[in-house]
Amino acid sequence: MTRFAVWDNASILAARPRKNLVDPRRPYAYLVEPEYAACGEVEDVATIFLTNRECPFRCLMCDLWKNTTDERVPVGAIPEQIDFALAELPPAKHVKLYNSGNFFDRQAIPHEDYAAIANCVASFGTVIVENHPKLCGDDCLRFRDLLAGKLEIALGLETIHPDVLPRLNKQMTTDDFLRAVRFLSANEIATRAFILLRPPFLNEAEGVAWAVRSMEFAFDAGVQCCSVIPTRGGNGVMEQLRADGSFAPPMFRSLETVLAEGLAMRRGRVFVDLWDAERFFDCELCGPARRDRLQQMNLTQQVLPAVSCDCEAIR
Ligand code: SF4
Numbered sequence: 001m002t003r004f005a006v007w008d009n010a011s012i013l014a015a016r017p018r019k020n021l022v023d024p025r026r027p028y029a030y031l032v033e034p035e036y037a038a039c040g041e042v043e044d045v046a047t048i049f050l051t052n053r054e055c056p057f058r059c060l061m062c063d064l065w066k067n068t069t070d071e072r073v074p075v076g077a078i079p080e081q082i083d084f085a086l087a088e089l090p091p092a093k094h095v096k097l098y099n100s101g102n103f104f105d106r107q108a109i110p111h112e113d114y115a116a117i118a119n120c121v122a123s124f125g126t127v128i129v130e131n132h133p134k135l136c137g138d139d140c141l142r143f144r145d146l147l148a149g150k151l152e153i154a155l156g157l158e159t160i161h162p163d164v165l166p167r168l169n170k171q172m173t174t175d176d177f178l179r180a181v182r183f184l185s186a187n188e189i190a191t192r193a194f195i196l197l198r199p200p201f202l203n204e205a206e207g208v209a210w211a212v213r214s215m216e217f218a219f220d221a222g223v224q225c226c227s228v229i230p231t232r233g234g235n236g237v238m239e240q241l242r243a244d245g246s247f248a249p250p251m252f253r254s255l256e257t258v259l260a261e262g263l264a265m266r267r268g269r270v271f272v273d274l275w276d277a278e279r280f281f282d283c284e285l286c287g288p289a290r291r292d293r294l295q296q297m298n299l300t301q302q303v304l305p306a307v308s309c310d311c312e313a314i315r
């Protein structure tokens with residue numbers, strides 16, 4: 001049994017550890033990494049993790065609030081953060097402006113800054129932002145029109161499991177996701193879906209099966225790209241769920257299976273998130289080689305020969 005019968009906003013907030021101290025004038029992280037681009041080439045993508053006001057949603061598995069402010073950042077702070085990061089980073093073709101929440105939440109990114117932001121990123125071919133499906137409306141079109149490059153919006157689908165999605169407290173249905181993708185596609189805005197591998201309340205095999213089904217759903221809806229994220233602990237609630245047996249992080253082999261199945265669909269680009277992948281290694285001996293293989297699969301969009309190791313004998 002969980003400590004709370006239902007994990008709602010109040011109980012999720014109560015389980016949280018403290019936030020990190022952040023500076024509203026500085027992004028909290030920034031980097032450039034290669035990605036297999038929509039054009040079929042591997043191209044550099046700059047990712048800027050913007051500091052801004054905490055997302056108003058309270059998803060069960062989310063830990064993005066850790067690097068956010070309590071108040072709306074002043075007008076001008078977001079363009080200043082972008083300029084700061086771009087001055088430090090090597091050149092890149094595309095840029096992700098990830099704000100630990102929803103770009104089109106006006107309390108997160110002041111809409112007065114849209115033109116200045118578009119100006120900061122005018123040299124990039126694609127501008128990728130993240131946004132909740134329920135917040136996809138006219139502001140997306142307004143921002144699209146200000147950009148020199150193309151707009152792509154990353155939407156958290158998380159899972160289509162009919163019992164688990166409501167329990168994630170994302171305040172979203174699969175119909176909301178469908179509506180958002182159709183609206184954006186009709187307005188020439190590309191989409192990618194974030195999908196969780198093994199969210200809470202699923203065992204390992206169910207976690208794999210529902211990640212694959214969720215990718216199929218996202219591609220059917222019309223997204224061009226799926227990014228699979230192994231569900232992590234670290235936000236307070238997940239530790240409590242783990243203690244009562246409702247959550248365990250996925251095994252690395254499940255990440256391998258899901259990427260191979262996603263690529264085999266040939267419906268669009270599929271990536272697995274390999275940030276802190278060591279946390280998920282099933283075997284210390286072959287873990288690094290398996291991570292490198294998935295990195296190469298992300299970059300080539302091809303299924304590569306499997307890594308073999310003695311550990312398979314005891315599986
Ligand atoms: S909508 Fe995204 S950022 Fe907001 S709580 Fe949910 S997962 Fe976190």
Ligand SMILES: [Zn+2]
Nearest residue numbers: 283286309311
């Ligand atoms: Zn091994």
